[in-house]
Amino acid sequence: DIQMTQxxxxxxxxxxxxxxxxxxxxxAIARYLCWxxxxxxxxxxxxxYGASSLQSGVPSRFSGSGSGTExxxxxxxxxxxxxxxxxxxxxxxxxxxxxxxxxxxxxK
Amino acid sequence: xxxxxxxxxxxxxxxxxxxxxxxxxGDSVSSNSVAWNxxxxxxxxxxxxxxxxYFRSKWYDDYxxxxxxxxxxxxxxxxxxxxxxxxxxxxEDTAVYYCARGTDSRLDYxxxxxxxxxxx
Numbered sequence: 001d002i003q004m005t006q007x008x009x010x011x012x013x014x015x016x017x018x019x020x021x022x023x024x025x026x027x028a029i030a031r032y033l034c035w036x037x038x039x040x041x042x043x044x045x046x047x048x049y050g051a052s053s054l055q056s057g058v059p060s061r062f063s064g065s066g067s068g069t070e071x072x073x074x075x076x077x078x079x080x081x082x083x084x085x086x087x088x089x090x091x092x093x094x095x096x097x098x099x100x101x102x103x104x105x106x107x108k
Numbered sequence: 109x110x111x112x113x114x115x116x117x118x119x120x121x122x123x124x125x126x127x128x129x130x131x132x133x134g135d136s137v138s139s140n141s142v143a144w145n146x147x148x149x150x151x152x153x154x155x156x157x158x159x160x161x162y163f164r165s166k167w168y169d170d171y172x173x174x175x176x177x178x179x180x181x182x183x184x185x186x187x188x189x190x191x192x193x194x195x196x197x198x199x200e201d202t203a204v205y206y207c208a209r210g211t212d213s214r215l216d217y218x219x220x221x222x223x224x225x226x227x228x
Contacts, residue, residue: 095145095157
């Protein structure tokens with residue numbers, strides 16, 4: 001299976017901050033990478049697919065970049081509703097989808 | 109708007125079989141452009157893909173290798189839903205179980221989740 005590693009595992013930030021987190025794949029996955037946001041007690045919500053395509057309805061402050069083995073999710077101006085855990089998922093080895101361990105964004 | 113609604117028990121005894129159902133509204137289980145998935149999440153294993161079923165002129169299914177001997181996913185076209193059965197449950201199977209729609213390997217709609225605890 002392709003292993004996905006996210007860093008950092010947690011970060012503290014303030015409303016209005018620019019936040020960046022990283023996801024690394026154990027082998028090249030081209031741009032077959034998705035990002036999800038998960039609030040406590042809720043199901044994950046798709047934010048980004050194809051490494052950089054914004055899912056319908058997702059605010060434009062979210063953006064994704066990268067290809068191959070290294071990917072980034074950026075929140076340009078952190079909002080109160082963005083405090084959550086973010087997961088990456090590789091989509092090249094379908095159906096054996098695998099997820100990263102998550103980055104928890106906490107209030108500073 | 110696609111909605112997925114899960115049903116099933118929250119407590120299962122060791123060695124018993126877990127049965128969960130995911131009812132679909134706003135789409136069809138027989139759609140030939142999507143797949144229907146089960147995923148689980150636990151503190152120890154994180155998010156783990158379990159199985160999928162999809163229709164492309166006939167029904168197909170795929171399973172996580174580690175669970176292949178214990179797991180079955182089944183579509184129900186009459187009720188527009190799909191189900192998961194996981195046999196021989198152990199405490200290590202304690203997790204939140206989710207159903208989700210897959211479109212080109214992105215999981216774009218999710219059920220609400222079911223916390224399943226394996227305990228006697």
